[in-house]
Amino acid sequence: MNERPLRILQILRAPIGGLFRHVSDLTEALAERGHQVGIVVDSLVSDAHTAQKLDRLRPFASLGVHQVPMPRLLGMGDVSTPLRIGALARQLQADVLHGHGAKGGLYARWGRGKNRVALYTPHGGVLHFPPSSPSGRVFGFLERRLMARTDAMIFESAFARDAFARQIAEPSCVTEIIHNGLAPAEFVPVTPGPNAADFAFVGELRDLKGIFPLIEALATLSSQPKPPSLVMAGDGPDRGALEGRIAALGLRDRVQLLGVQPARSVFAQGRTVIVPSLAESLPYVVLEAVAAGRPVIATRVGGIPEIFGPTAASLIAPGDAAALAAAMLGELQDPARSATEAATRLAHVQKGFSLGTMTDAIEALYRRSVGKA
Numbered sequence: 001m002n003e004r005p006l007r008i009l010q011i012l013r014a015p016i017g018g019l020f021r022h023v024s025d026l027t028e029a030l031a032e033r034g035h036q037v038g039i040v041v042d043s044l045v046s047d048a049h050t051a052q053k054l055d056r057l058r059p060f061a062s063l064g065v066h067q068v069p070m071p072r073l074l075g076m077g078d079v080s081t082p083l084r085i086g087a088l089a090r091q092l093q094a095d096v097l098h099g100h101g102a103k104g105g106l107y108a109r110w111g112r113g114k115n116r117v118a119l120y121t122p123h124g125g126v127l128h129f130p131p132s133s134p135s136g137r138v139f140g141f142l143e144r145r146l147m148a149r150t151d152a153m154i155f156e157s158a159f160a161r162d163a164f165a166r167q168i169a170e171p172s173c174v175t176e177i178i179h180n181g182l183a184p185a186e187f188v189p190v191t192p193g194p195n196a197a198d199f200a201f202v203g204e205l206r207d208l209k210g211i212f213p214l215i216e217a218l219a220t221l222s223s224q225p226k227p228p229s230l231v232m233a234g235d236g237p238d239r240g241a242l243e244g245r246i247a248a249l250g251l252r253d254r255v256q257l258l259g260v261q262p263a264r265s266v267f268a269q270g271r272t273v274i275v276p277s278l279a280e281s282l283p284y285v286v287l288e289a290v291a292a293g294r295p296v297i298a299t300r301v302g303g304i305p306e307i308f309g310p311t312a313a314s315l316i317a318p319g320d321a322a323a324l325a326a327a328m329l330g331e332l333q334d335p336a337r338s339a340t341e342a343a344t345r346l347a348h349v350q351k352g353f354s355l356g357t358m359t360d361a362i363e364a365l366y367r368r369s370v371g372k373a
Contacts, residue, residue: 006030006366007063007093011040011085011108012100013070015053018284019101019123022156022180024057029359031060038063038092040085040107042070063092070103074138078103082110089116096366102139109149117151117369124160124281124302131167143168151369154178154362157282157303176365179306180282181358182291187350190267190292197256198228198332199297200270202263202285203277205236210276210299210318212245217276217324219249228332230274233258233266267292272331272338277301278318290349295338297327309348311341 008030010023027037039061041054054065068084071077085107089097098119099108105120112118130136152174155161161177199218203209211232221228232242232255239257246255258266263285267273273289273296280302287307289296298304300315308315316323331338 003367005034005036006095006370007036007038008096008098008366009038009040009063009085009089009092009094009108010098010100012104013042013072014045015041015050016045018180018281020053021284022121022123023100024053025181025183025355026359026362027057028060029355030363031062033359033363035363036062038088038094039065040088041065041067042103043067044069044071063094070107072103074135078106082107085111086113089113095370098366106142106146109146112149115373117366117373118149119152119154119365119369120150121154121156122160122164123156124163136167140168147172151373152176152365154365156180157306159303159306160281174365174369176361178358178361178365179303179353180284180287181353181355182287182349183355186264186288187291187346190264190294192268192271192294196268197231197270199230199272199274199328200266201230201232201234201274201276202261202266202289203234203275205232205234205239205242207238208278209236210278211238211242213319213321213324214274214276215242215245215249215251215255216321217328218254219251220321220325221329222250224329224332227254228328229254229256231256231258231266231269233261233263235260263288264292267294271295271335272297272328274324274328275299275304276318276324277304280304282307287349287353290342290345291353293342293346295331295335295342296345297324297331307349307353308345309352311345311348314341 010027012023030037058065068081069077094116096117097108097112099105100121101123109118150173153171155177158177205211218230273294275286275298277299282303286298286304298315299318301318305312316327
């Protein structure tokens with residue numbers, strides 16, 4: 001017997017970054033399976049770019065796109081907003097409230113009400129606050145209190161699950177590790193052009209992404225017979241400081257800043273993708289680069305070892321410019337080994353990080369949770 005479609009509200013604060021990418025992918029996949037989905041986002045984050053992204057999702061959100069105030073910092077709005085979301089859930093006869101990020105999780109569980117279930121995916125949000133900081137203590141207290149109102153928690157990586165247990169508490173509810181997934185089109189190979197640079201970086205231009213150790217590593221390879229080149233796509237608060245460091249190290253002719261561009265177009269402009277982050281959760285850029293068949297140099301942070309799988313031994317320590325330079329030199333000197341490792345990594349990601357696999361697992365968890373309720 002066919003099971004009835006579910007009515008699902010996806011709740012998040014700001015429609016930006018990897019979190020929104022995940023919610024968008026999940027919404028489209030659930031809608032294609034016949035479920036009715038609604039999106040609840042912050043009305044305080046409103047600009048033309050945000051509106052455009054939400055408009056693109058509307059055809060898949062049969063329960064509508066709803067905007068309510070979601071202040072970034074804790075305040076009185078965090079009392080009234082859950083009441084509004086609870087009323088919306090009753091009006092839409094929602095079965096599932098799925099909160100994403102610290103604020104989304106807060107509102108989904110406070111607004112849960114009777115005869116519906118609340119699931120929560122932290123996406124690392126609450127883990128960004130040091131446990132000893134004032135915000136960290138407040139969010140930690142709230143997370144522990146809200147556990148009783150949580151039907152299930154989804155972690156996008158084993159790293160995130162372990163970090164939550166270490167920094168907040170061991171979850172007392174059902175928990176599952178469900179990796180983010182990519183659509184079939186993202187597994188189409190990308191082949192660099194004949195004039196591609198040696199290395200490509202895609203990400204926010206900020207210190208946390210390891211951009212300065214990357215530039216230092218590139219500088220140490222200046223003595224090579226053919227000094228390597230680098231393209232960097234993205235923008236961010238440390239762009240000015242990055243430009244200054246590039247100039248100081250005499251790298252202007254070897255580093256090209258491309259601005260914000262789609263990741264796959266940048267993969268075609270560099271032979272090896274490099275992700276030197278100092279901290280991550282489960283970065284989409286690593287998944288996308290592996291799926292595109294590109295060799296990847298990355299640091300051992302967050303859930304990246306889970307993406308690298310059988311090739312995780314090649315990951316390097318974050319913030320270590322010397323180790324980064326050695327890995328870059330290895331790519332230049334032995335491209336055959338690099339290609340073999342990339343193929344092994346691709347097979348691992350194809351098996352466990354597809355959009356279909358992700359949606360299957362989340363849909364099944366929704367149904368089990370609703371069945372228990």
